[in-house]
Amino acid sequence: MNAVYLSGSGNTKHIVTLLLNELGTNGISVPVESEDVKKALEGDEIILAYPTMFSNIPYLVRDFIISHESVWKGKKIFLITTMGLFAGDGTGCAARLLKKYGAEITGGLQIVMPDSIGDSKALKKSKEHNKAVIEKADQRVFEAAKKIREGIYPQEGLSFAAHLAGLFGQRLWFYNKTTGYTNKVKIDPAKCIGCGICAKDCPTQNIKIENGKAVASAKCTMCYRCINHCPKQAMTLLGKKLYEQPTYEKNSLA
Numbered sequence: 264m265n266a267v268y269l270s271g272s273g274n275t276k277h278i279v280t281l282l283l284n285e286l287g288t289n290g291i292s293v294p295v296e297s298e299d300v301k302k303a304l305e306g307d308e309i310i311l312a313y314p315t316m317f318s319n320i321p322y323l324v325r326d327f328i329i330s331h332e333s334v335w336k337g338k339k340i341f342l343i344t345t346m347g348l349f350a351g352d353g354t355g356c357a358a359r360l361l362k363k364y365g366a367e368i369t370g371g372l373q374i375v376m377p378d379s380i381g382d383s384k385a386l387k388k389s390k391e392h393n394k395a396v397i398e399k400a401d402q403r404v405f406e407a408a409k410k411i412r413e414g415i416y417p418q419e420g421l422s423f424a425a426h427l428a429g430l431f432g433q434r435l436w437f438y439n440k441t442t443g444y445t446n447k448v449k450i451d452p453a454k455c456i457g458c459g460i461c462a463k464d465c466p467t468q469n470i471k472i473e474n475g476k477a478v479a480s481a482k483c484t485m486c487y488r489c490i491n492h493c494p495k496q497a498m499t500l501l502g503k504k505l506y507e508q509p510t511y512e513k514n515s516l517a
């Protein structure tokens with residue numbers, strides 16, 4: 264079983280790595296923006312994983328599914344989404360699209376992890392809280408892996424009830440946030456030292472260094488990777504001020 268994932272703060276990458284490890288598969292696991300994606304998609308059984316965004320699929324993942332439409336026919340796809348609190352049908356959104364292209368959805372797993380948004384005060388949680396969330400998430404992955412080894416795939420987020428919960432619980436009200444890429448990444452030129460970390464890390468190549476400063480374009484998928492790794496705390500997206508820079512690595516060590 265191979266895996267393809269999008270991960271901004273590292274949560275989804277961690278969950279996928281742990282699951283593959285628990286399943287004892289020797290498949291490859293690659294980020295959606297990697298050149299090795301083609302190789303990962305050659306397998307018959309694939310895990311596709313991503314963070315929930317406004318109870319929806321990140322636009323880059325939607326784009327990825329559509330731009331590889333000829334690949335999915337007959338493939339067995341297991342969907343994983345990680346979330347801060349509520350996904351509704353976070354896996355179901357991708358499932359419906361993939362089914363349209365002929366994929367067979369084997370199951371879905373929706374795992375609560377620490378929130379990756381650091382420019383919202385309301386979402387900031389204590390280190391202890393985040394660490395406990397990760398421990399619980401790992402436990403859920405161990406349980407899911409045990410079931411999958413027995414041939415029973417979890418079906419989280421795939422039911423009609425989950426569809427309604429995702430749609431009315433959140434997606435409808437934030438629909439405009441996930442219908443395309445955004446130009447809303449803000450970079451404070453006074454703080455930016457032009458180190459290029461953001462440009463190198465961005466999965467959509469949305470950032471360039473011009474005259475020694477980072478400049479963002481309009482192809483942001485809101486993953487928060489650049490924002491959470493900027494050494495000068497120079498970046499924001501949904502909020503105006505940065506309160507923390509959450510990453511899986513930091514949260515797991517806390």
Ligand SMILES: Cc1cc2nc3c(=O)[nH]c(=O)nc-3n(C[C@H](O)[C@H](O)[C@H](O)COP(=O)(O)O)c2cc1C
Pocket residue numbers: 269270271272273274275276313314315316317318319345346347348349350376377378379380433485486487
């Ligand atoms: C733009 C954006 C929107 C998000 N929307 C949701 C949401 O609707 N529900 C939720 O539970 N978490 C939401 N989150 C939190 C992430 O899904 C969660 O922290 C996830 O584990 C991040 O995974 P990653 O580190 O692999 O990117 C959102 C995060 C971002 C950046």
Ligand code: SF4
Pocket residue numbers: 450454455456457458459460461462476477492493494495496497498
């Ligand atoms: S990571 Fe931060 S400091 Fe480095 S180039 Fe990007 S915005 Fe500037």
Ligand code: SF4
Pocket residue numbers: 271448464465466467468469470479482483484485486487488489490500
């Ligand atoms: S600009 Fe930043 S938040 Fe947007 S896609 Fe690139 S790395 Fe992610």
